[in-house]
Amino acid sequence: MKISLRAGERIYINGAVLRVDRKVSLELVNDVMFLLEGQVMQASDATTALRQLYFIVQLMLINPTDIRDASALYAQHHSALVAVCESREMLEGLAAADELVETTRYFEALKRIRALFPVEQAILAGAATDSPSEAA
Template sequence: MKISLRAGERIYINGAVLRVDRKVSVELVNDVMFLLEGQVMQAPDATTAMRQLYFIVQLMLMNPTDVKDASVLYAQHHAALLVVCENREMIDGLAAIDELVETTRYFEALKRIRALFPVEQAILAGAATVSPFEAA
């Protein structure tokens, strides 16, 4: 896999953080776990349940040699989400995410979680609206 990086950009590879000083292309010739800087969520941005799940899985990807604590947190958060979710797309997505995490396919899990952000946003927007029957 060939990746192009801009000057000053970071890439996270198997727990290591690399920052390039000039525009460069890197070819990853074996199976590695990586995240580009633009895919990294900062802790203050983990403002919803799915974004928090993303952040937890991101921790697992960024530090693959020590996933014990993040795995426990993931299991608790995932279980809590399953308890409260009623949306079929969200439930199916959480099942797929769990399979990916169980097989240490963290990058694919992150992609699947990102795909559920709009679903979560729609659910939250719907929950925030007051039905005409409740207003009376």
């Protein structure tokens, strides 16, 4: 896999953070877990339940040598989301993401979770319009 980075951009590879000082192309010649800087969610951006799940999986990908705590947190958070979710699309997406996490395909799981962000936003927007204060 070939990746091009701009000057100052970061890439997270198997727990290491690399920052390049000039435009560079990298060729990853073996199987590694990586995230580009633009795909990394900051803790302050994990403002919804689904974004928090994304952040937890991201931790598992960024630090693959120590995922025990993150795995336990993921299992709890995922179960809680499934328990309260009524949207079929959301439940199917969470199940697919869970299968990917179980097989340590964290990058693909992140993509699957990220695809659910608009669904969650629509659910939250619907909940906001159904609040008692707005019905009065």
